[in-house]
Amino acid sequence: xxxxxxxxxxxxxxxxxxxxxxxxxxxxxxxxxxxxxxxxxxxxxxxxxxxxxxxxxxxxxxxxxxxxxxxxxxxxxxxxxxxxxxxxxxxxxxxxxxxxxxxxxxxxxxxxxxxxxxxxxxxxxxxxxxxxxxxxxxxxxxxxxxxxxxxxxxxxxxxxxxxxxxxxxxxxxxxxxxxxxxxxxxxxxxxxxxxxxxxx
Amino acid sequence: xxxxxxxxxxxxxxxxxxxxxxxxxxxxxxxxxxxxxxxxxxxxxxxxxxxxxxxxxxxxxxxxxxxxxxxxxxxxxxxxxxxxxxxxxxxxxxxxxxxxxxxxxxxxxxxxxxxxxxxxxxxxxxxxxxxxxxxxxxxxxxxxxxxxxxxxxxxxxxxxxxxxxxxxxx
Numbered sequence: 325x326x327x328x329x330x331x332x333x334x335x336x337x338x339x340x341x342x343x344x345x346x347x348x349x350x351x352x353x354x355x356x357x358x359x360x361x362x363x364x365x366x367x368x369x370x371x372x373x374x375x376x377x378x379x380x381x382x383x384x385x386x387x388x389x390x391x392x393x394x395x396x397x398x399x400x401x402x403x404x405x406x407x408x409x410x411x412x413x414x415x416x417x418x419x420x421x422x423x424x425x426x427x428x429x430x431x432x433x434x435x436x437x438x439x440x441x442x443x444x445x446x447x448x449x450x451x452x453x454x455x456x457x458x459x460x461x462x463x464x465x466x467x468x469x470x471x472x473x474x475x476x477x478x479x480x481x482x483x484x485x486x487x488x489x490x491x492x493x494x495x496x497x498x499x500x501x502x503x504x505x506x507x508x509x510x511x512x513x514x515x516x517x518x519x520x521x522x523x524x
Numbered sequence: 525x526x527x528x529x530x531x532x533x534x535x536x537x538x539x540x541x542x543x544x545x546x547x548x549x550x551x552x553x554x555x556x557x558x559x560x561x562x563x564x565x566x567x568x569x570x571x572x573x574x575x576x577x578x579x580x581x582x583x584x585x586x587x588x589x590x591x592x593x594x595x596x597x598x599x600x601x602x603x604x605x606x607x608x609x610x611x612x613x614x615x616x617x618x619x620x621x622x623x624x625x626x627x628x629x630x631x632x633x634x635x636x637x638x639x640x641x642x643x644x645x646x647x648x649x650x651x652x653x654x655x656x657x658x659x660x661x662x663x664x665x666x667x668x669x670x671x672x673x674x675x676x677x678x679x680x681x682x683x684x685x686x687x688x689x690x691x692x693x694x
Contacts, residue, residue, distance in 0.1 A: 371686050380675060384669075422650055
């Protein structure tokens with residue numbers, strides 16, 4: 325492409341500069357848009373890697389360790405195993421890895437269940453609340469956490485009633501019903517989506 | 525410089541450095557000495573060459589006068605000057621236009637190609653494990669352990685596939 329510019333024609337220079345700037349801008353915008361379409365899968369995730377797999381392997385070991393301790397009635401030991409998992413170093417802390425988030429949600433749910441069985445309802449409530457941010461989407465993981473939270477509130481209601489606190493007991497029972505109802509809705513949503521082909 | 529001495533000796537192996545100068549060598553030597561004495565006014569190739577060596581080795585021995593220095597500098601600068609601005613602008617804008625055209629062409633290929641461009645090997649991505657489960661989770665430690673077993677095994681398989689894909693093993 326050749327632009328012939330008369331030395332004396334400043335207006336022509338300006339117009340040519342404008343045209344070139346416009347071409348450059350169009351080219352850059354086009355490239356940006358095209359690069360945005362460069363991933364034909366439309367998949368935002370990163371490939372499964374060794375770090376994520378190592379974390380999953382660690383989680384698996386700690387779950388089985390907790391299982392052994394739970395089977396022998398060592399609830400503090402089982403809770404400690406789950407606490408190790410929830411506090412374990414996570415791969416790729418700069419981003420959310422779906423598998424890690426879901427494993428964490430499940431670990432918090434199991435820890436809360438163990439604490440509930442051990443009679444530590446306040447700890448169980450705190451634990452389940454720590455787990456919910458790891459399962460914000462309507463999945464079985466979130467549904468399970470809500471279910472556990474509902475059971476914790478049910479247990480707290482019973483404890484309040486035993487302690488002669490009927491108002492607190494009533495409020496806890498209401499929260500339990502609401503949470504269990506929410507859990508049911510989440511689970512139904514997931515099942516329906518699965519039947520509709522949303523999850524295969 | 526004439527090489528009568530050498531020519532007279534015949535072959536290089538017969539050259540005798542201690543031989544007395546020939547008449548021609550003596551004439552050449554006198555002419556060179558006269559040219560060097562006369563300075564640049566006397567045209568003599570060998571004298572000019574020797575003066576160049578002296579200037580290059582010790583320029584302070586023959587400083588230029590200010591007027592000649594300025595004339596030489598002006599001439600040198602004039603040679604380096606770009607004649608006119610039009611060419612610079614043409615080259616600049618021409619380059620910009622070519623760049624823009626290439627960028628636009630690449631954009632068209634990528635944008636409208638719709639997958640025609642060869643893409644990287646497809647790797648299993650990190651994603652929700654929801655697809656591994658088809659019913660709400662049961663409570664209990666055994667169930668939880670079974671879930672993590674399933675997740676770990678599924679992703680282990682994905683990782684293995686990714687390795688094979690990267691290695692080009694299909």
